Amino acid sequence: MEAATARLGRRGRRKKKSYGSEERRLATLLLSPAMVVIALVAAYPIGYAIWLSLTEYSVRVPGKWRFVGFDNYTEAFSSTEFWEAVKNTFLFTGISVTLELVIGLGMALAMHEAFRGRGLLRTVVLVPWAVLTIVSAITWRTLFEPQLGLAPQIFEALGIAEGVVWLGQEGYAMAVMILADVWKTAPFMALLLLAGLQVIPGDVYDAAKVDGATAWQRFRSITIPLLMPAILVALIFRTLDALRIFDLPYVLTGGSNGTTTLSLIAHQELTANRLIGYGSALSVLTFVIVMAVSFIYIRTVGGNIRSLAEEG
Amino acid sequence: MEAHAADRVAAEPRVAERRAPQRKWVRPLLMWIAVVFIFVFCLFPFYWLINVSLKTGSDLSSSDLFPPSPTLDNYSSIFKNDNFTSALKNSVIITTVTTVLALIVGSFAAYALARLRFKRKFWILAAILSISTFPAIAIAAPIFQLWNDFGLYDTRIGLIIPYLTFALPLAIYILTSFFKEIPKELEEAALVDGATYFQAFRKVVLPLAAPGLVTAGLLTAFFVWNEFLLAVTLTSSPDAYTVPVSVANFTGSQKFEVPLGTISAASVVITIPLVLAVILFQKRIVAGMTAGAVKG
Numbered sequence: 001m002e003a004a005t006a007r008l009g010r011r012g013r014r015k016k017k018s019y020g021s022e023e024r025r026l027a028t029l030l031l032s033p034a035m036v037v038i039a040l041v042a043a044y045p046i047g048y049a050i051w052l053s054l055t056e057y058s059v060r061v062p063g064k065w066r067f068v069g070f071d072n073y074t075e076a077f078s079s080t081e082f083w084e085a086v087k088n089t090f091l092f093t094g095i096s097v098t099l100e101l102v103i104g105l106g107m108a109l110a111m112h113e114a115f116r117g118r119g120l121l122r123t124v125v126l127v128p129w130a131v132l133t134i135v136s137a138i139t140w141r142t143l144f145e146p147q148l149g150l151a152p153q154i155f156e157a158l159g160i161a162e163g164v165v166w167l168g169q170e171g172y173a174m175a176v177m178i179l180a181d182v183w184k185t186a187p188f189m190a191l192l193l194l195a196g197l198q199v200i201p202g203d204v205y206d207a208a209k210v211d212g213a214t215a216w217q218r219f220r221s222i223t224i225p226l227l228m229p230a231i232l233v234a235l236i237f238r239t240l241d242a243l244r245i246f247d248l249p250y251v252l253t254g255g256s257n258g259t260t261t262l263s264l265i266a267h268q269e270l271t272a273n274r275l276i277g278y279g280s281a282l283s284v285l286t287f288v289i290v291m292a293v294s295f296i297y298i299r300t301v302g303g304n305i306r307s308l309a310e311e312g
Numbered sequence: 313m314e315a316h317a318a319d320r321v322a323a324e325p326r327v328a329e330r331r332a333p334q335r336k337w338v339r340p341l342l343m344w345i346a347v348v349f350i351f352v353f354c355l356f357p358f359y360w361l362i363n364v365s366l367k368t369g370s371d372l373s374s375s376d377l378f379p380p381s382p383t384l385d386n387y388s389s390i391f392k393n394d395n396f397t398s399a400l401k402n403s404v405i406i407t408t409v410t411t412v413l414a415l416i417v418g419s420f421a422a423y424a425l426a427r428l429r430f431k432r433k434f435w436i437l438a439a440i441l442s443i444s445t446f447p448a449i450a451i452a453a454p455i456f457q458l459w460n461d462f463g464l465y466d467t468r469i470g471l472i473i474p475y476l477t478f479a480l481p482l483a484i485y486i487l488t489s490f491f492k493e494i495p496k497e498l499e500e501a502a503l504v505d506g507a508t509y510f511q512a513f514r515k516v517v518l519p520l521a522a523p524g525l526v527t528a529g530l531l532t533a534f535f536v537w538n539e540f541l542l543a544v545t546l547t548s549s550p551d552a553y554t555v556p557v558s559v560a561n562f563t564g565s566q567k568f569e570v571p572l573g574t575i576s577a578a579s580v581v582i583t584i585p586l587v588l589a590v591i592l593f594q595k596r597i598v599a600g601m602t603a604g605a606v607k608g
Contacts, residue, residue, distance in 0.1 A: 033421070125350060247540040267452065283447075
């Protein structure tokens, strides 16, 4: 009996092994096109960007360059422009992601509650998400235009920010930028959170109701903890996007009036000022900041990746 | 003492009665307020854009909610603008090619990740996913330099290649999670019947994965149509301008007299395909957005 299973096991293993090498060859074959594209256009350029950031290209003589070590980085760290962009980027990210979470959660709860027309609501919520970022910027720009715009009129009627040229003043310009971002991406947050709400089993709530928990108690001690994984993923997704923000300030203000961001100054140095070395250093710094957050992201969704990587 | 206890017992149901009817209308009311808020919040700005796009001349300096004299002039003028029409053509070509390539290359990779047994699968997936978080600015300068050397600067291919890189991680992730949901037994049956892996993939897995392909294709197309940073860095003429770049250039070219009417019309035109896609494929898009995000 034991011998039989051992033999069976061995045969099984041998069969698996022959499958295994075929499988591995096939896996390599199937994965290599994707890996080659990714390596060529992501990994190699990052290395090249790091190299460029250690050099200085002549603005006057095309193609002339010299190695300058970390000079570009010291220049960045001692410039007000860089710290201004860091401040704006983090301010923008912090406020817009927080607002998106609050509004997105509210929207998700309402959509979860609405039994009829949930499909219609989902479609409506997807409209801002589908609108191109630069179109969102244009829309909010026209809404805050001094004469054409409706928003300044409304605020004036409410006695807030009278006589303010929204996009022309520091602070106010950032507010419009945050508003445009919240409009476009709170729905994304809402749909991720709605999906999270839908996997919470209803009987947990029934049990809490029987025990006399109020709606607020149920929200605080059931909904929020069980929704936490979805909240975390949504927050990290949004944080990564917000830290990279480029299109919005580019179209809204061109980075003036306290709205310049890391991606935007790097881009300006690279294209308008043709400072390849310095611009690359700014790009690499942006990359490092985003990758640090991305590392947290990979750790958070590590369980998801592992379950995708699992057999079965 | 006993009387007190009896009171309390009697009082409890009364409290419940008083609260029950209140809860019955408070919650739906709150929900409906929220639903109205969602409708206005999500749709009004886009309505506003359409409203502005129907205005010309002096109407553009008043904030009416309805255009006083609606006209399609802005629309006819943008379609006479060669920069805009060639940008539309470029965007359609670039989006289609990138999406098709991402689906082909992505579904190969996803099939391997979902089905085949090999080592370090976790790390391969993690590496692929981390690419999707790369800031585009970090590769903009090197690619700009490289494309100048290879003659790919200001060409459609010069955009398709980096777009494919950024679209692949998302496509692979979505497709892998869709492939995993197809029962393995179906392919195994095909393999036992003598089909090769490729036949099993093409005849069994692909047809069943069609919804996943639609989802991944839609999200890829949305990404490519929307992308701005690389498009503005790697193009310099209408030969390769995509729609976001062309519309943003409307804004930049006349600093003092911004043609808001035509910009709005162009914005509406480039957004309508996406809004239609959302209406038609709402379920598929939501499935793609939430793929893997909620499993915890």
